[in-house]
Amino acid sequence: MIRTLLTLLVLSVLCGPGLAEETVCLQCHGGQEGRLGAPVALWKTSVHAANGISCHDCHGGDPTDFGTAMDPDKGFIGAPEYEEVPAFCGRCHLGVREDYSSSAHGKALNRGGAQCVVCHGNHAVQEASIDLINEKSCSRCHSYERAAKVKKAIAQTEVNLQQLEDQLVELHRVGIDTQKISGQLFASRNDFRRLFHTVNVEKMEASTAGFATRLSKIESQIQTIKNELSQRKMIGGLVVLLLVIGGCIAMLIRKSYHEEE
Amino acid sequence: MNLPKLAVDWLDNRLGIKDLIHQNMGGYLLPRNVNIWYTMGAVLMALFGLQFLTGILLLVYYVPDTEKAFASVTAIMNEVPYGWLFRYLHVVGSNLIIIFMLLHMMSVLFMGSYKRPRELTWVSGFTLLNLGMVFCLTGYLLPWSQLSFWATTVATDAAGAIPFVGDFLVSFLRGGPSVGAATLGRFFALHVMILPLGLMGLVGFHLFCVRRAGISQPPFGKDYKPRTFGPGFEHEHHPDGVPFHPNYTIKDLSMTFFALAALVAISFYAPWIFIPPEALVPADPFVTPEHIKPEWYFLWAYQTLKIFPSKLLGLAAQGAAMTFIALLPFIDRGPERRPFKRPLFLTCYLLGILLFVGLSIWGHFS
Amino acid sequence: MSETSATNQQRRTFLGILLGGVGATLGAVFAWPVFRFLAPRETGGAGSLVRVAKKDVQVGGAFFFNYKGHPAVVLQPKAGDYIALTAVCTHLGCIVKWVNEKGEFLCPCHGGRFSATGQVLGGPPPRPLETYSVKIEETDLVVG
Numbered sequence: 001m002i003r004t005l006l007t008l009l010v011l012s013v014l015c016g017p018g019l020a021e022e023t024v025c026l027q028c029h030g031g032q033e034g035r036l037g038a039p040v041a042l043w044k045t046s047v048h049a050a051n052g053i054s055c056h057d058c059h060g061g062d063p064t065d066f067g068t069a070m071d072p073d074k075g076f077i078g079a080p081e082y083e084e085v086p087a088f089c090g091r092c093h094l095g096v097r098e099d100y101s102s103s104a105h106g107k108a109l110n111r112g113g114a115q116c117v118v119c120h121g122n123h124a125v126q127e128a129s130i131d132l133i134n135e136k137s138c139s140r141c142h143s144y145e146r147a148a149k150v151k152k153a154i155a156q157t158e159v160n161l162q163q164l165e166d167q168l169v170e171l172h173r174v175g176i177d178t179q180k181i182s183g184q185l186f187a188s189r190n191d192f193r194r195l196f197h198t199v200n201v202e203k204m205e206a207s208t209a210g211f212a213t214r215l216s217k218i219e220s221q222i223q224t225i226k227n228e229l230s231q232r233k234m235i236g237g238l239v240v241l242l243l244v245i246g247g248c249i250a251m252l253i254r255k256s257y258h259e260e261e
Numbered sequence: 262m263n264l265p266k267l268a269v270d271w272l273d274n275r276l277g278i279k280d281l282i283h284q285n286m287g288g289y290l291l292p293r294n295v296n297i298w299y300t301m302g303a304v305l306m307a308l309f310g311l312q313f314l315t316g317i318l319l320l321v322y323y324v325p326d327t328e329k330a331f332a333s334v335t336a337i338m339n340e341v342p343y344g345w346l347f348r349y350l351h352v353v354g355s356n357l358i359i360i361f362m363l364l365h366m367m368s369v370l371f372m373g374s375y376k377r378p379r380e381l382t383w384v385s386g387f388t389l390l391n392l393g394m395v396f397c398l399t400g401y402l403l404p405w406s407q408l409s410f411w412a413t414t415v416a417t418d419a420a421g422a423i424p425f426v427g428d429f430l431v432s433f434l435r436g437g438p439s440v441g442a443a444t445l446g447r448f449f450a451l452h453v454m455i456l457p458l459g460l461m462g463l464v465g466f467h468l469f470c471v472r473r474a475g476i477s478q479p480p481f482g483k484d485y486k487p488r489t490f491g492p493g494f495e496h497e498h499h500p501d502g503v504p505f506h507p508n509y510t511i512k513d514l515s516m517t518f519f520a521l522a523a524l525v526a527i528s529f530y531a532p533w534i535f536i537p538p539e540a541l542v543p544a545d546p547f548v549t550p551e552h553i554k555p556e557w558y559f560l561w562a563y564q565t566l567k568i569f570p571s572k573l574l575g576l577a578a579q580g581a582a583m584t585f586i587a588l589l590p591f592i593d594r595g596p597e598r599r600p601f602k603r604p605l606f607l608t609c610y611l612l613g614i615l616l617f618v619g620l621s622i623w624g625h626f627s
Numbered sequence: 628m629s630e631t632s633a634t635n636q637q638r639r640t641f642l643g644i645l646l647g648g649v650g651a652t653l654g655a656v657f658a659w660p661v662f663r664f665l666a667p668r669e670t671g672g673a674g675s676l677v678r679v680a681k682k683d684v685q686v687g688g689a690f691f692f693n694y695k696g697h698p699a700v701v702l703q704p705k706a707g708d709y710i711a712l713t714a715v716c717t718h719l720g721c722i723v724k725w726v727n728e729k730g731e732f733l734c735p736c737h738g739g740r741f742s743a744t745g746q747v748l749g750g751p752p753p754r755p756l757e758t759y760s761v762k763i764e765e766t767d768l769v770v771g
Binding site (some may be wrong): 243 | 512522536
């Protein structure tokens with residue numbers, strides 16, 4: 001599982017942004033009004049767009065040719081039906097789909113159970129965050145009580161994940177190669193997020209300890225790097241001090257000559 | 262038996278080094294009121310020396326290949342022991358060199374030291390400044406990051422505005438229609454071989470000119486009188502002066518220490534002020550990063566190009582300004598060097614600095 | 628020459644020694660990273676055990692591989708009998724060749740000859756080739 005996710009991550013990093021060129025989908029729909037044009041603007045704000053996932057990556061078709069862009073023979077899929085959405089998104093989000101299917105939401109799919117876009121939205125999909133679980137959203141379908149329990153169960157781990165991600169961004173900014181640690185964190189985050197989709201509090205609580213160990217391992221790696229960085233600064237400070245002292249001594253020698261000139 | 266003395270005597274018999282050292286050190290008399298700006302040359306020499314050293318070290322692990330360059334720089338920064346140190350010293354050092362070159366040039370302008378008989382010292386110095394900037398331009402392509410790729414694309418693209426030969430010039434600079442492996446090859450050769458050789462030769466010439474004409478009397482104090490030079494060669498002697506060594510070498514050394522302290526401090530505490538985020542992303546020829554800006558010392562040129570309605574006019578304006586500065590000693594020929602007796606020059610000088618700073622700030626925020 | 632000049636001279640000597648000390652310290656502080664930068668890095672014992680697939684080593688044949696950064700060779704003189712040796716000639720460091728017909732090693736540089744067990748048969752090599760232990764597993768040989 002981790003390996004698949006890592007491969008996906010690497011692939012999306014390597015060839016991701018390259019895909020987000022002006023496809024024929026965007027050229028045509030970008031100029032249309034209403035229902036046909038709206039998704040383009042929405043998509044541009046999305047996490048998919050930011051990672052180079054374009055129309056044809058989900059809807060299929062040929063993004064290079066106006067004639068066959070929407071040809072079912074080229075794999076074009078229009079808007080999926082309500083019940084088809086989990087399968088539609090799950091082509092890429094495999095793990096989440098699996099855990100979602102076993103959840104109360106997933107089992108109730110045919111009876112109007114919540115699917116992906118109910119919570120995440122469709123074209124303007126944003127990076128998932130714990131804030132998606134809120135009273136307004138959940139109580140559209142059921143009482144918030146149970147959702148609040150789920151939220152509480154994942155809150156601490158989500159906070160930890162976010163903090164680690166922020167720290168990695170900081171380290172990358174100062175020139176540290178964070179690719180390997182980022183991969184580990186990405187894998188942990190995905191395992192955790194797919195687990196959340198079971199919306200099963202007992203299951204989540206049972207595996208929280210396991211995730212805590214995984215995250216603390218990542219944290220200790222980050223800490224090692226940070227310690228080295230602060231050690232560097234200390235040594236650098238000493239060298240600067242020595243150089244300034246050297247400069248001052250030379251200045252004093254210069255002064256002694258100046259007195260004689 | 263005194264071995265060092267024997268060695269010196271042996272060399273002296275063959276090369277006459279004792280005389281040579283005396284003439285250029287203890288017996289070389291400089292004006293008594295030489296100020297702190299006269300140490301800029303020594304500081305620059307030290308910084309260039311350090312660039313050579315760190316550059317050679319980086320060359321040991323750097324791979325000039327579009328597929329491997331970014332990874333090799335990442336490895337230098339993360340895996341090779343102290344690789345980060347030498348890379349940061351090299352990056353920060355290059356920026357400090359530009360700063361000190363500009364300070365050197367500004368002090369020479371302010372004191373009118375570029376005037377006859379020092380025209381060639383000025384021209385070689387100005388050429389060195391430009392060489393320094395080409396060094397920087399070729400240097401930051403090498404890590405093959407987004408910054409490298411797009412900065413080079415934009416910089417080489419500017420040449421396209423030149424009539425008739427523009428397109429050819431752009432592809433000649435790039436070694437192809439767009440920036441790619443061929444560009445990396447030629448920029449690498451320029452950066453590690455051609456430019457260093459050129460720089461060494463030109464620094465040698467610059468020092469020769471300085472030594473030959475003699476150190477200029479700072480144009481300050483009530484005793485200062487502008488000096489006129491006859492048609493023949495005349496060395497500016499200072500018979501009642503102070504020996505270069507040790508009286509002024511120690512001052513050079515002191516300033517060098519302070520400059521190195523600044524270099525090390527920035528390298529350890531804030532190297533990223535010279536390394537924008539785009540420099541941490543591998544080059545991607547299909548995605549132009551937003552808000553890409555040239556390095557601070559090119560911002561004025563960048564903004565000039567944006568102001569003028571056509572690129573050609575912008576380039577022409579830049580070219581004219583640069584040519585004017587290069588040929589300044591041939592245009593401004595009066596013997597007066599005291600800044601406050603040259604109101605026109607001083608006004609232009611201050612306006613020029615304001616223009617440079619203003620354009621740079623405008624360029625930064627535009 | 629006044630008194631101030633004499634005290635100045637003393638002061639300069641003292642300051643000069645201090646400056647020399649600072650300079651020497653800085654020199655050492657800079658030289659150490661340069662040394663570490665250029666020094667070969669520890670591989671952390673990696674490569675001290677090398678796996679070779681059994682199928683690569685034919686009976687009577689030789690298989691060359693890399694062991695701890697140097698070329699090495701495995702032979703199978705009789706079925707199920709494996710010998711691993713260094714392939715670096717003990718004379719001047721050239722890589723020996725396996726001559727199948729004669730069942731011996733020949734060094735192409737100066738004609739040194741070694742037996743299949745690494746003993747010197749002739750030529751200039753001063754010492755036999757070093758042998759490594761071989762552990763036989765199901766499909767692989769573990770050398771080292």
